[in-house]
Amino acid sequence: MMKIVTPITELRTQINEWRNNKQCIALVPTMGNLHDGHFTLVQQALAIADRVVVSIFVNPLQFGATEDYQTYPRTLAEDSEKLAQLGVHLLFNPMVTTIYPSGMESTTSIQVPKLSEILCGASRPVFFKGVATVVNILFNLIQPDKALFGEKDYQQLLIIKRMAADLFIPIQIIGVPIVREPDGLAMSSRNHYLNPAQRVVAPYLFQILNEMKTKIAASQREFTRLESEAIESLKQLGFNPDYVSVRCRHDLTIPTPQDKKLIILAAAWLGPARLIDNIFCDL
Ligand code: PAF
Numbered sequence: 001m002m003k004i005v006t007p008i009t010e011l012r013t014q015i016n017e018w019r020n021n022k023q024c025i026a027l028v029p030t031m032g033n034l035h036d037g038h039f040t041l042v043q044q045a046l047a048i049a050d051r052v053v054v055s056i057f058v059n060p061l062q063f064g065a066t067e068d069y070q071t072y073p074r075t076l077a078e079d080s081e082k083l084a085q086l087g088v089h090l091l092f093n094p095m096v097t098t099i100y101p102s103g104m105e106s107t108t109s110i111q112v113p114k115l116s117e118i119l120c121g122a123s124r125p126v127f128f129k130g131v132a133t134v135v136n137i138l139f140n141l142i143q144p145d146k147a148l149f150g151e152k153d154y155q156q157l158l159i160i161k162r163m164a165a166d167l168f169i170p171i172q173i174i175g176v177p178i179v180r181e182p183d184g185l186a187m188s189s190r191n192h193y194l195n196p197a198q199r200v201v202a203p204y205l206f207q208i209l210n211e212m213k214t215k216i217a218a219s220q221r222e223f224t225r226l227e228s229e230a231i232e233s234l235k236q237l238g239f240n241p242d243y244v245s246v247r248c249r250h251d252l253t254i255p256t257p258q259d260k261k262l263i264i265l266a267a268a269w270l271g272p273a274r275l276i277d278n279i280f281c282d283l
Helices: 008-020 036-048 076-086 127-142 154-166 189-193 196-201 204-217 223-237
Strands: 003-005 025-030 051-056 090-092 146-150 172-176 240-248 261-270 273-282
Touching: 003 008, 008 025, 008 090, 008 127, 025 036, 025 127, 036 051, 036 076, 036 146, 036 172, 051 076, 051 127, 076 090, 090 127, 127 154, 146 154, 154 172, 154 261, 189 273, 204 223, 204 240, 204 261, 204 273, 223 240, 223 261
Parallel strands: 003 090, 025 051, 025 146, 051 090, 146 172
Antiparallel strands: 240 261, 261 273
């Protein structure tokens, strides 16, 4: 039977009981509107822990002033039904005032410099501070042994790993591969923003990343030119690209000729949806 918990006191009582019984706890933090990408995280969490906590919290701190905080899809009834079916033990669904008792403007925040300023951080300046802060709060409230995050937000995953390492947070951070629609589009709650015509175009983002990967595998090493060509192709298709970038997988720096484990990342607007995607590329 899945418990749905809002107050912190109730959350703590349950967590303490599990910890006293030496049970391994895994956390899957989400903003709800769950899809198969989230359910894969949950299934993996269930396979590696005794107790699984899923949090659903649309975190206002990670949305810019002009972004979609108010309209972000909220589907708690469907989400909780599905999580209960999967066998999740506790759904934590806090209120904004519970997470930020001093108010959002006055709350203590976590900044992961450099890594938060590039790629998505360049066009979404408050995003990663909001993510790192809320994830740290959730870690402190739930004190899980493991926490699982999707690799679609690869920069977010690295920032959380860096935060955990720098602050000596004793939680294993686990990245889980992207789950895709049959046509290749990476699953995302924001895919619902696409109209039918945009939805047909959206999978080209992944196709273009795949084409870049093929070219790099065929020894093309002029990454800047490949990035510009990809941006041009995206524009031709009707995207408004934010970036396409070949980076080192371990720290998202620009690769040197010695670097062999790469990742190609992209973010592009398609109508009202800002889509992100990435693909690993080993030389
Ligand atoms: O990836 C998300 O859904 C969010 O950024 C997260 C990690 C739940 C923090 O609000």
